[in-house]
Amino acid sequence: MSRPSTDAGFDTVIVVDWSARSQPSPAAPTADAIFMAVSHGPGTEPRVSYHRTRDAATQALVVHISAALDAGRRLLAGFDFPFGYPRGFARALTGGDDPLVLWQALSARIEDAADNANNRFRVATDLNRLFPGLGPFWGCPPSQANPDLPERGSLRHGHGLPERREVERRLPRAQPCWKLYTTGAVGSQVLLGLPRLNHLRERFGTAISVSPFQPPVTPIVLAEVYPSLLHRLVTARRRTGEILDAAQVRVLAQALHALPPAALTGMLAEGDTEEGWILGLGHDRLLLEPASCTS
Incomplete structure (x- = not known):
C-alpha cells in the first residue's frame, strides 16, 4: 500500500446523508434514510446508493476506504451531522476538550444493532443526568419520555x-445537536453517527484524519x-x-470534487477544533x- 500525495487533492469524494431510524428503512428507496454519493473524479457523475441500515452503510464505507488505501488513492468522506457539541459538553463527559475522546466516550455508551435497534434515548437520559437542572438533550417519542428527558425543548x-455551536450561530437554519426527535432533528444522528x-x-x-480536529493530510479524511x-x-x-x-448528496459530492485541491484542503483546515x-x-x-x- 503506497501513501498518496496530498498535492492532487482527493481521488474519491463521498457524501453521506445519515439516518437515526430504529428499524431498517423500507426496501424501496425512501426519504429520511441513508443515501451515499460516490464521486470518482471531477466532472464525473457520482453514483448514489441507498442503505437500509447504519450497519450496511458502515460496511459500504469500509469497502470504499479499503479500496482507496489498497490503490494508493485519497478519499474524502462527508457526513451530514455535527462532529462535535457546544463548548463544555466534552469536558463534562470526559474531563477534557478533545472531541475525538468524546467520540470514544459516546461509542462506549451507544448500542446500535445491525437492524437499527438502538439505545439513544436511554443514553441521552443518562447524559442529561450529568448536568444540573434539566437538559441539554430533549425530544423523544411519548413512550420514551421521562423526568430526565423532556419531550419539548422549552x-x-x-x-x-x-x-x-459557533458554526450553527453563523448558519441559523442548521439545527442544534440537542434536539433528538421530530422535524429537522439532528441530535439522534449525532449520537448514532459518531460511534x-x-x-x-x-x-x-x-x-x-478528522476535519477540523486534525490536519487533513492523511489518505482518508472525514x-x-x-x-x-x-x-x-x-x-x-x-x-x-x-x-x-x-439529490443533495449527489450534487454536493460533485461540487466538492470540482473544487481546486488547494481550496478544498484550505476549507478542511478551517473551523473550531x-x-x-x-x-x-x-x-x-x-x-x-x-x-x-459540470453537468
Missing part, C-alpha cells in the same frame, strides 16, 4: 451549556457537511422523481462556481 432549564465514525478511526488508524448549503443548486439539478436526500465545523461554510460562491460548469 421544558429544559439550568443545564449550563450553550444551545448552539460509527469512531469505529472507522479504530479500524484504519493513522490513515484517517468531514462534517451540510448539503443544504447548496439548496439552490440542488433545486435546479434535482431530477424528476428524485428523492431530495439523494473543539466544536467542529461545516465544510465549505462561507465559501458558497466557490462551491457553486465550479459546480455550475
Whole structure:
C-alpha cells in the first residue's frame, strides 16, 4: 500500500446523508434514510446508493476506504451531522476538550444493532443526568419520555451549556445537536453517527484524519457537511422523481470534487477544533462556481 500525495487533492469524494431510524428503512428507496454519493473524479457523475441500515452503510464505507488505501488513492468522506457539541459538553463527559475522546466516550455508551435497534434515548437520559437542572438533550417519542428527558425543548432549564455551536450561530437554519426527535432533528444522528465514525478511526488508524480536529493530510479524511448549503443548486439539478436526500448528496459530492485541491484542503483546515465545523461554510460562491460548469 503506497501513501498518496496530498498535492492532487482527493481521488474519491463521498457524501453521506445519515439516518437515526430504529428499524431498517423500507426496501424501496425512501426519504429520511441513508443515501451515499460516490464521486470518482471531477466532472464525473457520482453514483448514489441507498442503505437500509447504519450497519450496511458502515460496511459500504469500509469497502470504499479499503479500496482507496489498497490503490494508493485519497478519499474524502462527508457526513451530514455535527462532529462535535457546544463548548463544555466534552469536558463534562470526559474531563477534557478533545472531541475525538468524546467520540470514544459516546461509542462506549451507544448500542446500535445491525437492524437499527438502538439505545439513544436511554443514553441521552443518562447524559442529561450529568448536568444540573434539566437538559441539554430533549425530544423523544411519548413512550420514551421521562423526568430526565423532556419531550419539548422549552421544558429544559439550568443545564449550563450553550444551545448552539459557533458554526450553527453563523448558519441559523442548521439545527442544534440537542434536539433528538421530530422535524429537522439532528441530535439522534449525532449520537448514532459518531460511534460509527469512531469505529472507522479504530479500524484504519493513522490513515484517517478528522476535519477540523486534525490536519487533513492523511489518505482518508472525514468531514462534517451540510448539503443544504447548496439548496439552490440542488433545486435546479434535482431530477424528476428524485428523492431530495439523494439529490443533495449527489450534487454536493460533485461540487466538492470540482473544487481546486488547494481550496478544498484550505476549507478542511478551517473551523473550531473543539466544536467542529461545516465544510465549505462561507465559501458558497466557490462551491457553486465550479459546480455550475459540470453537468
